[in-house]
Every structure is written in C-alpha cells, then in structure tokens.
Amino acid sequence: MSNSSKIKKVAKKLLELSLDDQGRVGVDKVKAVLDSLRENPPSDHRTLLREFLFQVRRYLPNYQCELETANDAQSDLNSVLTEKVNASKEADYTLDASLNKVLIAGYKLRIGDDVYEDSIHQRLENLRRTLS
Amino acid sequence: MSSITELIRKEIESLSTDPTKTNVGTITALADGVAKVEGLSKVMFNEMVEFPNEVLGIALNLEEDSVGCVILGDTSSLKEGDEARTTGKLLSVPVGMELLGRVVDAVGRPIDGKGAIKSEVEFPVERIAPGIIPRKSVDQPLQTGIMAVDSMIPIGRGQRELIIGDRSTGKTTIAIDTIINQANINKQGEKSGDPDFRPVYCIYVAIGQKNSNIARTIKVLEQTGAIDYVTIVSAPAADNPANQYLAPYAGCAIGEWFMENGRDALIVYDDLSKHAVAYRQISLILKRPSGREAYPGDVFYLHSRLLERSARLNEDNGNGSLTALPIIETQMGDVAGYIPTNVISITDGQIFLETDLFNKGIRPAVSVGLSVSRVGSAAQIKAYKKVAGKVKLELAQFRELAAFSQFESDLDATTKARLERGARIVEMFKQGAYNPVPVEVQTAVMWAMQNDFFDSIPVSQISEAVISLKDFLKTQGQEPCSEIYISGKMEEETEQKLRTAIEEWKRSFA
CATH class of the missing domain: 2.40.30.20 (Elongation Factor Tu (Ef-tu); domain 3)
Structure with missing residues (x-):
C-alpha cells in the first residue's frame, strides 16, 4: 500500500471518530481528534491534517448547504428552501446563509458541488453569453 | 433603433427564468x-x-x-x-459544407479572419468508429496524381494509407499533391455535369507544425485553387499540447460528417508522431503510468481509435467514405520505432520515402520495396491496372540488379535490358511538387513506356520526354485520354488512337 493511500485511510478513520450520535461532524469531537494528534504527532502530520480537512469538507454537504442571498431579510426564502432541500434529499439539512451583493437579486444555493442559482446576476450572465 | 430594442427584448423573454443547476x-x-x-x-x-x-x-x-x-x-x-x-x-466541433475553405483551430473556432462559421450541426470530437455491418470493401479509386503512387501503391476511397519517412523527404508534399489532385478532379467533374460524379472533400490537420509551414501550405492550396474543397485544422507547435492532442479527432469529426452524409472525404494527419508526443506530454503531466519511450500504455489505442473512424460505408448507410493519409516521421529511417510500428499495423499500407532517393534527385522518393497498399489495387481503374501491372516488379528487379551490377564488368543482354528499362521507369516516375497528373494521362504515359516508345530516348532525356508527352496528351492528344477517362478501360480502338498520337508526339520530340 502506498503512503498516500495509508494517509487517506487514517484520515477516513479520523472522520469517523469526529462524528456525533446524529452522524454529524461535532466540534468537540474534532477538537479532541486534533488534540490527540498534537500530543502524538504522526510522521506525516501536515499531510494527514490536510487529508482530514478534505474528508471533512467532503462530508459536510451530507447535511449542510450554503445559501447566498442578495438581501438580509430572506427568512421566508430560507425556510422554503430548507424544506425543499430536505424533501428532495430525504435528510435533515441545515442552511448556512450569507450575503452576496453580486447576485443583485435572487439566491444561490450550494449543496456540496451542486449549485442552484436563480439570480439577476446569473440571468445577465446568460444574456451576455447569448449576445457574444 | 426600435428593431434593436425589440431584438434584445425578445432575447430576454426567451431566456429561461428557472433556477439553473450546475x-x-x-x-x-x-x-x-x-x-x-x-x-x-x-x-x-x-x-x-x-x-x-x-x-x-x-x-x-x-x-x-x-x-x-x-x-x-x-x-x-x-x-x-x-x-x-x-x-x-462533450467536446464538439462544427461540421458541414460551411467549413470548406476555412482554417479552424482544434475546437473548430475559425482562425482565418473570414468571420464566424455558420454551421448549425456539431459532431462530438470523440466518436465510436463504424462497426462491421455498415462497412464495405474499398472499391473506388482515390487518385493522388502522383504516378509512382497511383501505379504501384494505389489508394482506394475509405483506405488508411500511411506516409512514412525521415524529415524532409516529401511526406507533406505527397499529401498536398493528393489534395490538389482531388480539387482538380472535383472541378473537372462539376464542369462535366455528370450526376453520378462524387467529389472528394479534404481535411488537412496540421499537428505540432511551425506556423510558417502551415501558412505555406495554405498559400499553395490557395494558389492552386484547391482551398475551396479543403478544411484546415491547425494545432501548431505553439499551441498547447491539449489542442495538438485534440486536433486529429476534431478533423476526423469534420470528415465523418461528409462520410455519414453519403459524400467522400480525405483526411491528412500531418503528423501523428507529433500527436503521440503531445499525448505523452499530457499523460506525464496527468501522472499516468508511462511505458516504452515514456509513452502511456494506451498510445496504440490513441491512434487505432482515430484511424478506425476512416471507412467506406455501404449503400444502406449512404455509400460515403473517409480516406485517411496519416503521416509519420521516422528517425534515421528507422521504421521499427514504437510509434511507426503501431501506425503501420493499424493502416492498410504505407508509402515509405527514403532520404537517399530524395538526395539522388528521385522525387517523390518512394521506396518500392518497403511501400505497399493492401487494399487499393481493388480500386484501381482497369486501364491503369492493365498498363501498371508489371511495373512494380520491374522496378524491384531493377533495384536488385542495379546493386549487383556494380560489381560486374560484363553483363548479359537480358540484364542490360532490364537495367535500361528500370532506369527509364525511375526517370518516368520523377515528378515535380504540386503538379499532380490526371489518371488518364498517367495511363497513357505508362502505356507508352510498356510499349517501348521511350526505348530509343537516352535515359538522361526521359524526364524531359515524359513532361513533353504529358503536355502533348493534355493538348493535342486529348481524344484517347478522354476515352480512358470516360470508360476507365483501355479498348483496342483507344489503344490504336493512343499509338497514333504518341507516334506523332515522338516525331515532334525527336
């Protein structure tokens, strides 16, 4: 087995140790894992941490999605989108909302590497492509 | 003004308002x-x-x-x-008649400054080659206009014939001559108004070449009026390896459109050695495991899947064809290299060009012994087959005897005659660049050689005599040539007319 695949295997194990009862990455659990690694540093500490980060990032979209909106007051939209995402994915998702003025109006929802967008910015971009 | 705003408004209305998913x-x-x-x-x-x-x-x-x-x-x-x-x-390129006369890059974008290509059809660059059922044997000739090739290594429509040789041995010239000849035949066919005439459209793919060389090729095609029937796909040496890797597949997709629409097309890959090098570069950067000469393991598949897309389709599938002339550059005449042997085994024959012959002034420098056409002879016209049947054997015998005769002071009469005949055939096959000869004229010249009309002319004057005869046959001696062109056969009556014409020429030449 090559070194990189060993590291990958260990990182996956660390991810498993970081999950709470609900199958979500728990902050306390991650802290404990990191503390333990700091106390007993492995030979490829930095590479292992990077791989661990990659595994965590890949795991988070299983229950977390990011929402960007053009305005602050979008609580209705947030709840509607959360409901729709939960229904379509058959899971309990949490929405991480943020502000993005570039959108002008509308929203951009990111679940893992899938992006759903309905904004003025995107429409203008489509128009520009059609005309160019 | 209002029409402009209306146009933009319509465009806005036609835009989808649904959220997009990417x-x-x-x-x-x-x-x-x-x-x-x-x-x-x-x-x-x-x-x-x-x-x-x-x-x-x-x-x-x-x-x-x-x-x-x-x-x-x-x-x-x-x-x-x-x-x-x-x-x-999937990566696609525009295809269709709109691409004729245009120069495009590896993804089908025009680079000739002649504006956008108004093609509505796109073909994916990577496609599966036609299977066994839609194919048909090669049975129609594709004349190169080069006597040495058309007589000894004939090519048929749908064939894959490799042009192989060292640098500066005239590989590209053979390909360009073939393209020019197709354009000449197309013009002649269109002029004749024959409803059964099938033009051959050409695609020239330049891979890893100097921009100056590509510009020169375009200029030659423009000067000879062949550009109207040609699409040039350019991925010069300055382009990134990805474009060089994709260019042959893009060119092939353009050619496939002609084939699938019941038309005939010819594609030249100039050259696949550089294509393999570009692919090796990409593979190494992508950290794919490397094999012999650092090429990746699928370098055979790289070329086999490309060349297998050239085919002759049967009547049920439109009767179209795509003929391929891949070019491979060898190092020091080594045909046993990795890439050359791969491509030799994929193609239906090869035209091998020798540096020694080229330097001796024998141009095109076709090596008779190493060149072969595995399927093309079935497509040769009857008249040509009749006169060119023995020439390859005669020339091979001449080369062998010429090597031995260097050590002999006294030669018997038969050997001397064979050497004399061989020397004359070699001279007859000498041909200038970008000057293809119509097949009926080639047939007549070969007939004259087979019927001993050149025997009384000194070997040193044969080239001159052949040029003179070609000119004569194109001007005063047109009748027998026209008959050969129309019927494709050498009837007794035609032979008699040809004899009379050549005798007349010989008197004037003497």
Whole structure:
C-alpha cells in the first residue's frame, strides 16, 4: 500500500471518530481528534491534517448547504428552501446563509458541488453569453 | 433603433427564468496546462469544463478525490481557488459544407479572419468508429496524381494509407499533391455535369507544425485553387499540447460528417508522431503510468481509435467514405520505432520515402520495396491496372540488379535490358511538387513506356520526354485520354488512337 493511500485511510478513520450520535461532524469531537494528534504527532502530520480537512469538507454537504442571498431579510426564502432541500434529499439539512451583493437579486444555493442559482446576476450572465 | 430594442427584448423573454443547476469544483493545482479540480462529482469523461474568463478544459482524469482537466487556451488568467463548472457537453466541433475553405483551430473556432462559421450541426470530437455491418470493401479509386503512387501503391476511397519517412523527404508534399489532385478532379467533374460524379472533400490537420509551414501550405492550396474543397485544422507547435492532442479527432469529426452524409472525404494527419508526443506530454503531466519511450500504455489505442473512424460505408448507410493519409516521421529511417510500428499495423499500407532517393534527385522518393497498399489495387481503374501491372516488379528487379551490377564488368543482354528499362521507369516516375497528373494521362504515359516508345530516348532525356508527352496528351492528344477517362478501360480502338498520337508526339520530340 502506498503512503498516500495509508494517509487517506487514517484520515477516513479520523472522520469517523469526529462524528456525533446524529452522524454529524461535532466540534468537540474534532477538537479532541486534533488534540490527540498534537500530543502524538504522526510522521506525516501536515499531510494527514490536510487529508482530514478534505474528508471533512467532503462530508459536510451530507447535511449542510450554503445559501447566498442578495438581501438580509430572506427568512421566508430560507425556510422554503430548507424544506425543499430536505424533501428532495430525504435528510435533515441545515442552511448556512450569507450575503452576496453580486447576485443583485435572487439566491444561490450550494449543496456540496451542486449549485442552484436563480439570480439577476446569473440571468445577465446568460444574456451576455447569448449576445457574444 | 426600435428593431434593436425589440431584438434584445425578445432575447430576454426567451431566456429561461428557472433556477439553473450546475456542478462546480475548485482548482487546487494548476501547472503545464493541466488543472487539478476538487469537486465536479458529476463530470463525465471528456466533458467540457468551463473555467473563469471563458476558458475551456476537458476532463481527462476522473479520480476518487479530484478531476484532471486539460486546459484548452490561455491558462495565465486562471489561478488556484478559481471555480470550474461542468457544461454537460462533450467536446464538439462544427461540421458541414460551411467549413470548406476555412482554417479552424482544434475546437473548430475559425482562425482565418473570414468571420464566424455558420454551421448549425456539431459532431462530438470523440466518436465510436463504424462497426462491421455498415462497412464495405474499398472499391473506388482515390487518385493522388502522383504516378509512382497511383501505379504501384494505389489508394482506394475509405483506405488508411500511411506516409512514412525521415524529415524532409516529401511526406507533406505527397499529401498536398493528393489534395490538389482531388480539387482538380472535383472541378473537372462539376464542369462535366455528370450526376453520378462524387467529389472528394479534404481535411488537412496540421499537428505540432511551425506556423510558417502551415501558412505555406495554405498559400499553395490557395494558389492552386484547391482551398475551396479543403478544411484546415491547425494545432501548431505553439499551441498547447491539449489542442495538438485534440486536433486529429476534431478533423476526423469534420470528415465523418461528409462520410455519414453519403459524400467522400480525405483526411491528412500531418503528423501523428507529433500527436503521440503531445499525448505523452499530457499523460506525464496527468501522472499516468508511462511505458516504452515514456509513452502511456494506451498510445496504440490513441491512434487505432482515430484511424478506425476512416471507412467506406455501404449503400444502406449512404455509400460515403473517409480516406485517411496519416503521416509519420521516422528517425534515421528507422521504421521499427514504437510509434511507426503501431501506425503501420493499424493502416492498410504505407508509402515509405527514403532520404537517399530524395538526395539522388528521385522525387517523390518512394521506396518500392518497403511501400505497399493492401487494399487499393481493388480500386484501381482497369486501364491503369492493365498498363501498371508489371511495373512494380520491374522496378524491384531493377533495384536488385542495379546493386549487383556494380560489381560486374560484363553483363548479359537480358540484364542490360532490364537495367535500361528500370532506369527509364525511375526517370518516368520523377515528378515535380504540386503538379499532380490526371489518371488518364498517367495511363497513357505508362502505356507508352510498356510499349517501348521511350526505348530509343537516352535515359538522361526521359524526364524531359515524359513532361513533353504529358503536355502533348493534355493538348493535342486529348481524344484517347478522354476515352480512358470516360470508360476507365483501355479498348483496342483507344489503344490504336493512343499509338497514333504518341507516334506523332515522338516525331515532334525527336
């Protein structure tokens, strides 16, 4: 087995140790894992941490999605989108909302590497492509 | 003014207002024209990936954690952390009659300054080759206009004939001559108004060549009026390896459109050695395991899947054809190299060009012994087959005898006669660049040689005599040539007319 695949295997194990009862990455659990690694540093500490980060990032979209909106007051939209995402994915998702003025109006929802967008910015971009 | 606003308003109305779904990723590493992208979990193999600033790439390595994308264009505007998104489209190029007379890059974008290509059809660059059922044996000739090739190594429509030789031995010239000859035949056919006439459209793919060489080729095609029947796909040495890797497949897709629409097309890949080198470069950067001469393991498949797309389709599938003339550059005449042997085994024969012959002034420098056409003879016209049947054997015997006779002071009469005949045939086959000869004139000249009309002319004057005879046959002695052109046969009556014409020429030449 090559070194990189060993590291990958260990990182996956660390991810498993970081999950709470609900199958979500728990902050306390991650802290404990990191503390333990700091106390007993492995030979490829930095590479292992990077791989661990990659595994965590890949795991988070299983229950977390990011929402960007053009305005602050979008609580209705947030709840509607959360409901729709939960229904379509058959899971309990949490929405991480943020502000993005570039959108002008509308929203951009990111679940893992899938992006759903309905904004003025995107429409203008489509128009520009059609005309160019 | 109102019409402009109306136009834009309509465009806005036609735009979809539904949310769009895209699959995105982030560039984690970027080097040597290859981007490693994290994400893009739904990307397909060979799918076009869009990067910022409208830079496109192709997904070539689908790994567990990342995707290796080859960038098609300027990578200087990209950086680590940039977003990449899938397009849902496999790499496609525009195809159709609109591409004739145009110069395009590896993704079908015009680079000749003649404006946009108004083609509505696109073909994917990578396609599966026609299977066994839609194919048909090669049975129609594709004349190159080069006597040495058409007589001894005839090519048929749908054949794959390799042109192989060292640098500067006239490989490209043979390909360009063939293209010019197709254009001449097309013009003649269109002029005749024959409803059964099938023009041959050409695609010239320049891979890893100097821009000056490509410009020179375009100029020759323009000067000879052949450009109207040709599409040039250019991926010069200055282009990134991804474009050089894709160019032959793009050219093939353009040719396939003609084939699938019941037309005949000819494609020249100039050259596949550089194509293999570009692919090796990409593979090494993508960290694929390397094999012999550092080429990746699938370098055979790289060329076999390309050349297998050239075919002759049967009547049920439109009766179209795509003939391929791949070019391979050898090092020091070594045909046993990795890439040359691969391509030799894929193609239906090869035209081998020798540096020694080229330097001796025998041009085209075709090596009779090493050149072969495995299927083309079935497509040769009857008249030509009749006069050229023995010439390859005679020339091979001459080369063998010429080697032995160097050590002999006293030669018997038969050997002397064979040497004399061989020397005359060699002289007859000498032909200038970009000057293809129509098949009926070639047949007449070969007939004259077989019927001893050149025997009384000194060997040193044969080239001159052949040029003079060709001119005569194109002007005063047209009748027998026209009969050969129309019937494709050498009837007794035609033979008699030809004899009279050549006797007349000989009197004037003497």
